[in-house]
Amino acid sequence: MHTVVLTKGVPDFREGQVSFDEDGHLKRGETPTVMNPNDRHALRAALQTKVRHGGRMSVMSMGPPGYKEVLQEAMESVYADDLYILSDREFAAADTWATAITLSSGLSQFEERPDLVFAGFKTADGETGHTGPQACWCLDMPMVTHVIAMDIDEEAGTLRAKRLVEGDVEEVETVETDLPAFVVADPEFEPSYRTAGNRLRHKDLRAEARERAENYEDHLTTWDHVDLNLDPDFVGLDGSPTIVESVDPIPKAPSEREATMLTPEDTDGMNDVLEELTPYAAD
Numbered sequence: 290m291h292t293v294v295l296t297k298g299v300p301d302f303r304e305g306q307v308s309f310d311e312d313g314h315l316k317r318g319e320t321p322t323v324m325n326p327n328d329r330h331a332l333r334a335a336l337q338t339k340v341r342h343g344g345r346m347s348v349m350s351m352g353p354p355g356y357k358e359v360l361q362e363a364m365e366s367v368y369a370d371d372l373y374i375l376s377d378r379e380f381a382a383a384d385t386w387a388t389a390i391t392l393s394s395g396l397s398q399f400e401e402r403p404d405l406v407f408a409g410f411k412t413a414d415g416e417t418g419h420t421g422p423q424a425c426w427c428l429d430m431p432m433v434t435h436v437i438a439m440d441i442d443e444e445a446g447t448l449r450a451k452r453l454v455e456g457d458v459e460e461v462e463t464v465e466t467d468l469p470a471f472v473v474a475d476p477e478f479e480p481s482y483r484t485a486g487n488r489l490r491h492k493d494l495r496a497e498a499r500e501r502a503e504n505y506e507d508h509l510t511t512w513d514h515v516d517l518n519l520d521p522d523f524v525g526l527d528g529s530p531t532i533v534e535s536v537d538p539i540p541k542a543p544s545e546r547e548a549t550m551l552t553p554e555d556t557d558g559m560n561d562v563l564e565e566l567t568p569y570a571a572d
Contacts, residue, residue, distance in 0.1 A: 290344030290443065292405040294335045294367055295392060295421065298322040298352050298359040299414040324359045327409035330474040332367045334436065335407045337480040339368060340491045342441055347403070351375040351383075351391050354511075361505040368498035372505060377513035379521040384531035387524050389423030394517040396428060405448070406471045410435065425471035432471040433464055437478050441468070453477060 301321035339346045348363040350356050353376060360372040375395045383391065396406060406428075408421035425432040433439075439450040446468045453475055454460040482488050501508060514521055521527060551558040 290338070290342050290405070290441075291347070291399070291401070291403045292335050292338050292344065292407065293347045293349055293396060293403045294328075294331055294363065294369070295406065295408045295424070296328040296332070296348055296350050296359060296363050297325045297412055298350065298356040299325045299412055322355055322359065324362055325409055325412045325414075327411055327476065328363075329366070329409070330476050330478045331407040331409045331472075332363060333480045334439065334472060334474040334478050335405075336367045336491075337439075337482070338405060338441065340482060340487050340494065342443060344404075345370050347371050347373060349373040349375070349392065349395055351380060351388055351395070353381075357506070357509065360509065361502055364502045364505050364508070365498060368494040370501075370508070372509045374509065374511050375513075375517065376511055378525075379514045379519075380525045382526035382529065383524060384529035385417055385419035385423055386530060387526075387528040388420050389427055390528065391517065391519065391524050392420070392424045393427035394519055395512060396424070398512065398517065402428075402430075402469050404468050404470075405441075406430070406469070408471070408473050410473050410475060421471070421473050428471070430469055430471045431466040432473065433466060434473040435475040436472050437461065437475050438481070439472065448472070 299322065301323045335346060346367060346369045348360055348367060348369045348371075350360055350363075350373070352359075352374065354374070356374055356376070357372075360374060363369060364372060373395060375391050380387075380391055396403065406425070408424070410421070411418040412420070422432060422434070433448065433450045433452055435453040436450045437453060439448060441448055447465055448468055448470050449463065449465045450472070451461050451463050454462050482491055514524060549558075551562065553559065
């Protein structure tokens with residue numbers, strides 16, 4: 290079984306250092322980057338699949354070379370066997386549609402179509418939730434969204450999943466589809482390792498992946514628009530139908546608290562701290 294997880298680096302909005310050019314496009318090279326938080330749910334779902342069913346696990350991202358560190362983190366999280374970054378100046382300033390075209394082309398590079406493709410349900414820098422479904426549409430695969438639990442029948446070649454309906458955590462439906470399939474994991478997804486064998490395999494995979502992630506570039510493949518046989522007119526900014534009307538800067542939030550520095554040698558100061566905290570201590 291071959292599974293692929295799509296992940297993305299997003300601006301670290303906590304630092305308040307997000308940079309845009311005069312046309313409103315994000316200057317990613319000047320902006321701190323972290324893994325998209327919602328991708329972690331997809332990583333957990335993919336890891337459950339690898340622990341239970343084995344096979345090959347790949348992680349793929351589209352972005353600048355700086356995203357390599359995000360892929361390294363993903364390798365440590367999902368115990369991936371190999372990493373792929375789709376990186377080219379021609380891909381810059383892509384909207385969700387141009388990104389989906391690029392990602393689907395990357396997924397089509399494998400000799401055989403992956404059995405499962407996992408994606409997070411939205412990104413912190415776009416909030417549209419479009420990229421996963423659009424990439425799935427390009428590949429003409431069945432898709433299950435808002436997945437909170439799943440099982441795979443390898444012999445039958447089917448996926449059975451529980452999913453939230455309209456985001457209502459009280460309403461859950463069970464669906465079944467053939468493999469290969471595309472899975473969009475919901476934040477409510479909780480992995481399940483039912484047997485002692487699963488838990489032991491999880492431990493073994495973790496040890497192997499940590500060692501592999503130290504030399505992650507040995508397992509990293511970079512593809513540009515030539516490798517993917519993509520026309521620059523249909524990817525990146527030129528291939529993006531979305532028009533950004535305006536962008537408001539995101540200021541760094543000012544601190545609303547004053548801090549007093551103390552050292553253990555400051556007896557009076559430490560007594561003041563103890564007096565302040567005592568009312569909150571448990572009986």
